[in-house]
Amino acid sequence: MNDNDTTNGHTNDQTDGKKDEPYWLGRASVEQQRLLKQHGIWTKSIGYLLHPSITPTLPPNARIADVATGTGIWLADVAKVSPPSYSFHGYDISSEQYLPAESLPENVSLGFLDFKKPIPEDLQGTFDLVNVRLIIISMGPVSVWQDTLKNLMRLLKPGGVITWTDGNFLVARGFRGSSDTSTSGHALTTGQLQLNNTLIKRFGYSFPDMGDLFRDAGLKDVKEDVISTDRLVEQRREFTEIGVGAVFGGLGNLSKAGEEGYWSKEEVEKRKEEAVKDMESGAYLRWDIHVAVGVKAE
Numbered sequence: 001m002n003d004n005d006t007t008n009g010h011t012n013d014q015t016d017g018k019k020d021e022p023y024w025l026g027r028a029s030v031e032q033q034r035l036l037k038q039h040g041i042w043t044k045s046i047g048y049l050l051h052p053s054i055t056p057t058l059p060p061n062a063r064i065a066d067v068a069t070g071t072g073i074w075l076a077d078v079a080k081v082s083p084p085s086y087s088f089h090g091y092d093i094s095s096e097q098y099l100p101a102e103s104l105p106e107n108v109s110l111g112f113l114d115f116k117k118p119i120p121e122d123l124q125g126t127f128d129l130v131n132v133r134l135i136i137i138s139m140g141p142v143s144v145w146q147d148t149l150k151n152l153m154r155l156l157k158p159g160g161v162i163t164w165t166d167g168n169f170l171v172a173r174g175f176r177g178s179s180d181t182s183t184s185g186h187a188l189t190t191g192q193l194q195l196n197n198t199l200i201k202r203f204g205y206s207f208p209d210m211g212d213l214f215r216d217a218g219l220k221d222v223k224e225d226v227i228s229t230d231r232l233v234e235q236r237r238e239f240t241e242i243g244v245g246a247v248f249g250g251l252g253n254l255s256k257a258g259e260e261g262y263w264s265k266e267e268v269e270k271r272k273e274e275a276v277k278d279m280e281s282g283a284y285l286r287w288d289i290h291v292a293v294g295v296k297a298e
Ligand SMILES: C[S@@+](CC[C@H](N)C(=O)[O-])C[C@H]1O[C@@H](n2cnc3c(N)ncnc32)[C@H](O)[C@@H]1O
Pocket: 003, 004, 005, 035, 039, 067, 068, 069, 070, 071, 074, 091, 092, 093, 094, 097, 113, 114, 115, 116, 132, 133, 134, 135, 138
């Protein structure tokens, strides 16, 4: 969820900049702004940019990769609080959402890499840390997660660390909020389940046990944090907004397939209105965020 890639894809819409924003944010596309906002919301909820066990393992000249980096904002934020001797390398299949090079710290660079293709030889075994976040929309059956992890591990030096943060939208549903006015969140749940069932049937979506996934890939010292998106009460609304955008955007896209059991465009619009009413009443969507960490054997 929390991923609208199935829905609005890449757009070139321009928005008016606000006075206190850096100049480039005023020119950011809608998708870029969505990713930047989501980064802030996720980081606040998780409580850290980088799992606290990782920093002490990094050498003074650490090489850090962020694969499927999107905008590059995670790298830029980590770079700002790291020794300047570290180097940061962001990769994606699309440069469309990249922050402008001049807005990035000097030791951050962004380039091309497809994590589904063999890792280029010159990058193999060269990183002390590989980060990947929010790629569930590109996953599917467990075998895709396994293949992706094995491929990403090729980037690591022996003893290097990989960390994967993702949202398990398969457990997402609506909940009654704390206010007296709140509905039960039934329309939120119904929309979410419709999307989940369709994605499971059509693409075999799954969310593996991240600890097992990491251990089975031969990673050592595996750790996993699970964060509930309602951990901070004040964030329930913003997570619900992310979820509603992803669920009904995704269902809108699927409606074009016109297959039996899929909601039509009109049905999606009607159900979205009901879900928004749920949200306005104080009901909210909730799911789990998983942060897995593992070390490549020496
Ligand atoms: C939801 S965004 C997440 C961006 C970033 N990791 C974040 O957390 O802000 C997913 C990103 O994965 C990228 N992506 C999808 N498939 C990919 C692939 N096979 N190789 C590299 N990047 C990919 C997309 O282009 C998109 O930028």
